[in-house]
Amino acid sequence: MLERVYISDLKNYIGQDVIVDGWVDVRRDHGKLIFIDLRDKSEKVQIVFLPTHQEAHETAKSIRSEWVLRIKGKVNARSEKLVNNNEFNGTLEIEALSVEVLNKSEALPIDISTDGLEINEENRLRYRYLDLRRKRMQRNLRIRHKIIKKMRDYLDERDFIEVETPILTKSTPEGARDYIVPSRQSKGKFYALPQSPQQYKQLLMVAGIEKYFQIARCFRDEDTRSDRQPEFTQMDLEMSFVTQEELINLNEEMLIHIVQTLIPEKKIQQIPFPRITYKEAMEKYHTDRPDIRENKDDPNLLAFCWVVDFPFFEKADNGSWTFTHNPFSAPKPEYMNDLLMKTNVENIITTQYDIVLNGYEIGGGSIRNHNPEALKAVFEIMGYPEDQISKNFGHMLQALSYGAPPHGGIAWGLDRFVTLLLGEDSIREVIPFAKTGEGKDLMMSSPSEVSTAQLQELNIKTLK
Numbered sequence: 296m297l298e299r300v301y302i303s304d305l306k307n308y309i310g311q312d313v314i315v316d317g318w319v320d321v322r323r324d325h326g327k328l329i330f331i332d333l334r335d336k337s338e339k340v341q342i343v344f345l346p347t348h349q350e351a352h353e354t355a356k357s358i359r360s361e362w363v364l365r366i367k368g369k370v371n372a373r374s375e376k377l378v379n380n381n382e383f384n385g386t387l388e389i390e391a392l393s394v395e396v397l398n399k400s401e402a403l404p405i406d407i408s409t410d411g412l413e414i415n416e417e418n419r420l421r422y423r424y425l426d427l428r429r430k431r432m433q434r435n436l437r438i439r440h441k442i443i444k445k446m447r448d449y450l451d452e453r454d455f456i457e458v459e460t461p462i463l464t465k466s467t468p469e470g471a472r473d474y475i476v477p478s479r480q481s482k483g484k485f486y487a488l489p490q491s492p493q494q495y496k497q498l499l500m501v502a503g504i505e506k507y508f509q510i511a512r513c514f515r516d517e518d519t520r521s522d523r524q525p526e527f528t529q530m531d532l533e534m535s536f537v538t539q540e541e542l543i544n545l546n547e548e549m550l551i552h553i554v555q556t557l558i559p560e561k562k563i564q565q566i567p568f569p570r571i572t573y574k575e576a577m578e579k580y581h582t583d584r585p586d587i588r589e590n591k592d593d594p595n596l597l598a599f600c601w602v603v604d605f606p607f608f609e610k611a612d613n614g615s616w617t618f619t620h621n622p623f624s625a626p627k628p629e630y631m632n633d634l635l636m637k638t639n640v641e642n643i644i645t646t647q648y649d650i651v652l653n654g655y656e657i658g659g660g661s662i663r664n665h666n667p668e669a670l671k672a673v674f675e676i677m678g679y680p681e682d683q684i685s686k687n688f689g690h691m692l693q694a695l696s697y698g699a700p701p702h703g704g705i706a707w708g709l710d711r712f713v714t715l716l717l718g719e720d721s722i723r724e725v726i727p728f729a730k731t732g733e734g735k736d737l738m739m740s741s742p743s744e745v746s747t748a749q750l751q752e753l754n755i756k757t758l759k
Contacts, residue, residue: 297314298314299314300313300314301336301338302317302334302335302337302338302339302384303338303383304337305340305370305384305387308370309370310369310370310372312370312392313368313369313370313389315340315365315366315368315389316397317333317363317364318334318335318362319331319333319359319360319362319364320360320408322355324356329343329344329355329356331344331355331358338383338384339382339384340384340389341384341388342389342391343388344391345390345391348391348393350393351391351393351394352391355394358394358396359400360400362398362399362400363398363399364394364397367391367392367394368389368393370387370388370389372387373388405418405419405422407425407426407428407429408429409429410431411429411431416731420729420737420738422738424738431724435717435719435724435725436727438558438713438716439713439725442553442557442709442713442716443510445553446508446530447510449552449553450506450508454506455506456504456506456508457507458504459509460489460495460496460499461489461495462488462489462512463476463487463488464486464487465486465487466485466486467687471517472515472516473490473515473516474514474515474516475488476488482753483754488514490513491511491529491531491706492513492529493621494623494691496509496531496704497533497623497663498694500535500665501694501695501697501698503700505534505536506533507531507704508530508531508533510529510531511528511530511531513526513527513528514526515527519733519734521721521732522721522722524710524723524730527708527709528709529707529709530709532660532706533702533704534703534704535700535701536701538662538703539603539648539703542660542703542705543601543648546705546707547650551563554716557716560595561595561716562597563598563599564596564597564598568600569587569601570600570601571602572602572604573602573603573604576602582654583602583605583649584602584654584656585600585602585654586653587600588653588654594718599650599651600650600651601648601651602651603647603648605645606619606644607619607630607643607644607647607673608641608676615677615678616678617677618673618677619647620645620659622674623663623691624647624663624664625645625661625663625665625669626643626644626645626669627646630642631669634669634672634673635668637672637675637676646661646662647661648660648705650705650707652715653715656708656711657708657715658706658707658708658712660704660706661703663701664695665695665699665701665702666695667696670688670691670695671684671692710725710726713725
């Protein structure tokens with residue numbers, strides 16, 4: 296009994312009968328001869344229907360684009376004059392012996408034969424399951440998969456373990472607005488979706504894991520922005536007993552490894568990556584995300600740099616102090632006494648470091664405050680009253696009091712990183728089921744209203 300063969304492997308079956316499954320890419324009717332290009336996830340192949348195979352030939356007359364077929368046929372080498380060296384399978388074709396229509400297709404509402412960039416994006420998102428059939432989007436998802444696999448393999452070889460952290464968690468002030476989820480069993484109380492696994496990964500360090508990573512889903516209810524998604528993916532990493540230098544070196548080596556093994560046509564401008572202080576970046580480039588490319592017209596040039604020595608605090612709009620990056624960061628050692636004494640606040644420098652690529656921040660991290668008194672001092676500087684500190688962060692302060700090791704980590708914005716590596720203009724081009732800049736899922740028509748019964752069960756009423 297014949298088994299299915301992927302189209303990319305047909306070169307190994309010249310002269311043999313095979314079964315191929317896939318979608319009709321193009322159909323061409325030349326009267327006695329009918330040709331279709333059939334594609335599967337791997338490639339395309341030309342299939343010829345001859346009148347000598349009457350039943351298959353008759354069926355082929357009604358076949359249209361995007362129908363799903365199963366074809367049994369013989370793999371033949373093309374004659375020399377019909378060879379097309381511009382096609383993947385340009386030296387062979389399949390002579391159809393029989394055809395089974397697995398499913399028909401209506402005329403598609405969007406063209407999937409192009410790269411799609413000329414099509415209104417809302418239409419592409421509305422019919423995303425069709426948009427993903429196009430070759431460019433298939434390539435993007437496959438390379439995204441390879442990048443993630445390369446990360447996992449790289450860290451696994453260095454004794455990291457991947458730990459999944461909760462999606463239903465607690466609402467705490469971490470910089471952005473939380474998505475909250477009502478609890479049916481504890482009416483009037485809410486979970487929050489995680490803005491990042493920040494607290495959990497630090498708690499894993501308290502637990503003695505020492506080397507953690509996760510390809511993590513994160514959620515932030517932020518204001519509309521063209522290239523922002525309400526849910527996104529991070530490569531999240533944390534280590535115990537580690538220095539800033541060790542963390543930077545580990546991540547730099549992993550970035551270089553990914554580029555050189557998966558996208559070798561890209562050139563990294565400078566290795567090791569330059570390191571720029573926040574002060575230098577602001578004075579020279581007027582941004583903490585400097586684009587240091589020597590030739591900005593070269594699409595294959597990747598200019599990485601580290602930005603270090605960030606100020607810990609900045610003034611909020613209301614005049615109080617707020618953190619610049621992360622309240623869980625530690626100050627540089629020489630500023631620890633200032634933090635504990637809550638003095639010289641405007642000059643405290645943190646151990647925060649950002650990795651920047653071609654003018655975009657693709658990751659950030661720090662050495663953490665593993666001392667509960669130091670973490671508490673951060674919230675006190677920010678003006679949090681004692682009861683609010685205890686309510687929002689008491690679990691962290693308690694955990695750090697039980698022999699927490701020194702630790703630090705980083706999170707990469709995976710969507711942005713993949714976007715830049717692939718030369719795309721928007722993160723929506725590398726996210727399979729992306730939302731609009733307003734956070735709407737046009738394909739599923741969400742967010743949407745829920746029934747009155749659902750709201751009553753949750754003890755919730757909506758205001759008109």
